[in-house]
Amino acid sequence: MTAVKCIDLCKTYRQGEQEIKALDHVDLDVERGGFVCLSAPSGGGKTTLLNAIGGLDIPDSGQVWIAGTRIDNMSKSELARLRLTQIGFVFQAYNLIPVLTAKENVEFVMQVQGVPARDRAKLALEILDEVGLAGLDGRRPAEMSGGQQQRVAVARALVSRPALVLADEPTANLDSHSADGLMELFVELNRNHQTTFVIATHDQRVMAYAKRLIKMLDGRIVGDIRQHEH
Amino acid sequence: MTKQLQIVWTLAWRNLWRNHRRTLIMIAAVSVGVWAMIFMTALMRGMVNDMIRSGVENLPGHVQVHHPGFRDDPSVNNLIPATDTELAARLADRGFRAWSTRINVPAVITSERESRGVTLYGVDPARDRDVTFVADSIAAGRYLESIDDDGLVLGRKLLENLDTDLGKRVVLMSQDPDNDIADRGFRIVGVFEAELDNVEETMIFGGKRTIQQMLRIGDRVTEVAVVGPDYRDVEPLRRELARILDDDVEVLPWTELNTYLGTMLRVMDGFVLVWTVVIFLALSFGLVNTLVMAVFERVREIGLMLALGMRPVSILAQVMLESLLLLAIGLAVGTSLAWATIVPLEAGIDISIVGEGLEMFGASSVLYPELLLADVLLADAVVLILGILASLSPAWRASRYRPVEAITKV
Structure with a gap:
């Protein structure tokens, strides 16, 4: 089954008088359980493609399908619901809510989903343990290192077991040890839960984990390499 | 949500x-x-x-009753049709906080040296003390003691204007219903003070029956003043008075009697x-x-x-x-x-x-x-x-x- 399908996606930004083609007739299929890395130089279109797949940005033309449902023509509320229930996001900058503790940040999505408090707390503590943050659940983002914050963000993205995880440069602010730990966690989830991962990255180490490597340049897909299975 | x-x-x-x-x-x-x-x-x-x-305490009460022509011509020609005794019978035991029937006519007061135009009130002191401020504002002498009291109570300012004093005699002049002069001598028995000079200068008080006799109006009055529970909500009181009194009277709340207030x-x-x-x-x-x-x-x-x-x-x-x-x-x-x-x-x-x-x-x-x-x-x-x-x-x-x-x- 196809987890993600993009058909002839185009997106143009205007920067002053200049038009920049962020996505230029992009076609992409990602099967369920896929582990895909999007690789491109800066401005190559990988974040724009990730945003379009996640329903954060609407393409100028073309279609985006997630798990068999077309999303590019959805309303804001429908997109919010889709993101809430089916997609986990890991952003480059940790993007935690500063007034919430690590545990509360992890619980945030579940709380919006309406998961009962007791279940939320249990799941949040489990995943924090899984990402190596046991005992730090009561800390606020300002009291944690960059790597710890990124792991909280990852925990938040994964805690409700979404079918699709979109990660934008998830290791950009991590040391190599933390980056490896994070990628191994991704691989484990991919293998055990058939979670689909689409990761935008520059990082060669991250690319090494991918089953499939898609190279982009100037908004177009210029390479699609199938690598090893996990 | x-x-x-x-x-x-x-x-x-x-x-x-x-x-x-x-x-x-x-x-x-x-x-x-x-x-x-x-x-x-x-x-x-x-x-x-x-x-x-x-x-409100300067005489109106919360609601007043008059002959319909009284406000245009406040004289003894516009007496309330019912007698004072009949009015008292209708107003008694109605649960009003206070009520008083009285005479209210223009008059001239003359001392040995000066004369002034005033409004003369003939009141029942026992009833009126709950309606107006005067009984509690006596600065010298005494308040009226009964409806037959032949003394007069006036304001401090008027006393000065008349250049007279407590215990001295003054003469009051007004009109009877036949438009003849009605006059009589009184002794000043009390002096009141009010917050407003105008009140002290223009209001004088005598016993109701004494004034009725002077004006030759028998058992009749010109005004009924009634006090209800709340001066802000006088309409129920007005309706009640209109119901229990004859149709040929005017029943008005203080808000219409004193439009400024x-x-x-x-x-x-x-x-x-x-x-x-x-x-x-x-x-x-x-x-x-x-x-x-x-x-x-x-x-x-x-x-x-x-x-x-x-x-x-x-x-x-x-x-x-x-x-x-x-x-x-x-x-x-x-x-x-x-x-x-x-x-x-x-x-x-x-x-x-x-x-x-x-x-x-x-x-x-x-x-x-x-x-x-x-x-x-x-x-x-x-x-x-x-x-x-x-x-x-x-x-x-x-x-x-x-x-x-x-x-x-x-």
Whole structure:
């Protein structure tokens, strides 16, 4: 089954008088359980493609399908619901809510989903343990290192077991040890839960984990390499 | 939405105290504004009520009954058709707080040296002391003792104008129903003082029966004054009197007998609302500025929450709730402050330094602030409702952010 399908996606930004083609007739299929890395130089279109797949940005033309449902023509509320229930996001900058503790940040999505408090707390503590943050659940983002914050963000993205995880440069602010730990966690989830991962990255180490490597340049897909299975 | 209420509440409360200095300043501004609304209203209310109470106690009672032609021609030609005895029978045991029948005619008073035009009241002192202020305002001598009292009570100022004194004789002249001169000599037995010079200069009081005999009007009167439970709500009393008395009388509330004071009461209610709104408008700039800043500082977080699937309406609710919490704290502090400052002053504030000016308006030189629950509720409701309206714009803007743009804001 196809987890993600993009058909002839185009997106143009205007920067002053200049038009920049962020996505230029992009076609992409990602099967369920896929582990895909999007690789491109800066401005190559990988974040724009990730945003379009996640329903954060609407393409100028073309279609985006997630798990068999077309999303590019959805309303804001429908997109919010889709993101809430089916997609986990890991952003480059940790993007935690500063007034919430690590545990509360992890619980945030579940709380919006309406998961009962007791279940939320249990799941949040489990995943924090899984990402190596046991005992730090009561800390606020300002009291944690960059790597710890990124792991909280990852925990938040994964805690409700979404079918699709979109990660934008998830290791950009991590040391190599933390980056490896994070990628191994991704691989484990991919293998055990058939979670689909689409990761935008520059990082060669991250690319090494991918089953499939898609190279982009100037908004177009210029390479699609199938690598090893996990 | 209800599922998200808990997180919305948590975020609103914590974000409120994120910049606690700004929040405290805003709460202080709201508190002072609310205090000013309620305190000033209580002062104004106290002053106006004092004017009204003085006006009402200066003879009208809450409702008066006259012959329909009396207000145009206040003379013995326009007596109430029923006799005083009949009126007393109809008014007795009706549960009125107080009532009095009396004669009220123009007259001329003459001393050895001076003459003055006055309004002569023939009263039953036993009944009238509950309706008017005079019995409690005797500065020298005594008040009238019965309806047959042949003494006269007049104001201190009139005593000076007539260049006479307590115990001296004066002559009163008026008209009888046949338009003949009705006159009689009286001894001054009492001198009263009033808050208004005009009252002291123009009102004189004699025993009702003595005056009836002088005017040759038998057992008849020109006026009935009745006091009900509340001077603000006189219509039920007016209707009751109209029902129990004959059709050929005019029954009027004090608001129509003294249109100046009646208008004052209505203007005061309007003033309270305008004053409250004006203060709030000044406050609203601070409130909107605080919220705009709070939202502006959190664009990225708001984008993140939207990206993670929080619905725009929850973002709107979060900012609105933040504003509501700020207003609620300000209201609680401001209202408590107002209560704490007004209650100790309820014994009266001496403002005699501007007393002469106030007297022109019928207010006394001691101001009694009056804290009405209705005024407190009005101030609180105005702040809450207008505060919510003022918060709508920043809250709406926050909920309209596009996550992809907001999340990358630095």
